[in-house]
Amino acid sequence: xxxxxxxxxxxxxxxxxxxxxxxxxxxxxxxxxxxxxxxxxxxxxxxxxxxxxxxxxxxxxxxxxxxxxxxxxxxxxxxxxxxxxxxxxxxxxxxxxxxxxxxxxxxxxxxxxxxxxxxxxxxxxxxxxxxxxxxxxxxx
Numbered sequence: 001x002x003x004x005x006x007x008x009x010x011x012x013x014x015x016x017x018x019x020x021x022x023x024x025x026x027x028x029x030x031x032x033x034x035x036x037x038x039x040x041x042x043x044x045x046x047x048x049x050x051x052x053x054x055x056x057x058x059x060x061x062x063x064x065x066x067x068x069x070x071x072x073x074x075x076x077x078x079x080x081x082x083x084x085x086x087x088x089x090x091x092x093x094x095x096x097x098x099x100x101x102x103x104x105x106x107x108x109x110x111x112x113x114x115x116x117x118x119x120x121x122x123x124x125x126x127x128x129x130x131x132x133x134x135x136x137x138x139x140x
Contacts, residue, residue: 002132004040004079006033010071021069027061030093030105033077043129054120056109059088063105073097081133087111087119089130 014025039045048056069075075097082092088110095103113120122130 001080001134001136004033004037004133006036006077006079007074008032008077009074010069012071015071019070021071023063023065026063026065026069026095026103026105029075029095030063030077030079030091030107033079033093034091034107037079041129043125047126052114054111054113054123056089056111058107059110060090060108061106063103065103067097067100067102069095069097069102075102079133080135081130082106082135084122084127084130084134086121089122089126092135 008029010021010025012019014021014028016022035045035049038048041047075095078094078096080092082090084090088108090106090108093103093105093107094101095105111120111122112118
């Protein structure tokens with residue numbers, strides 16, 4: 001299983017009065033990771049964010065903080081594909097500062113036809129590419 005890694009720095013203007021990264025900023029950080037993932041993929045950024053036949057909105061997000069995220073530290077996001085359905089893809093994200101797991105998150109996206117405005121199948125070329133990043137099933 002492959003993973004995609006994205007690095008970012010927490011800046012002071014992203015923090016609350018206690019100097020801790022504001023909870024909602026986590027979604028900004030992981031979305032930047034997803035944009036970089038597609039920009040660096042062989043399929044390109046436009047296949048996900050600007051395709052004429054489909055749009056891929058987020059329909060569910062989850063996040064859990066495990067450790068404070070503070071400036072001016074450098075953080076790493078590790079992206080995997082958690083699961084597929086006929087028309088959805090769920091990404092998982094683990095955010096680290098060095099070896100400390102600071103947060104986990106997930107986003108579920110649905111493919112919607114621009115013509116019918118209804119859910120549509122995950123396109124084969126996207127499915128095939130994302131399969132490379134699929135998390136292995138682990139018993140809980």
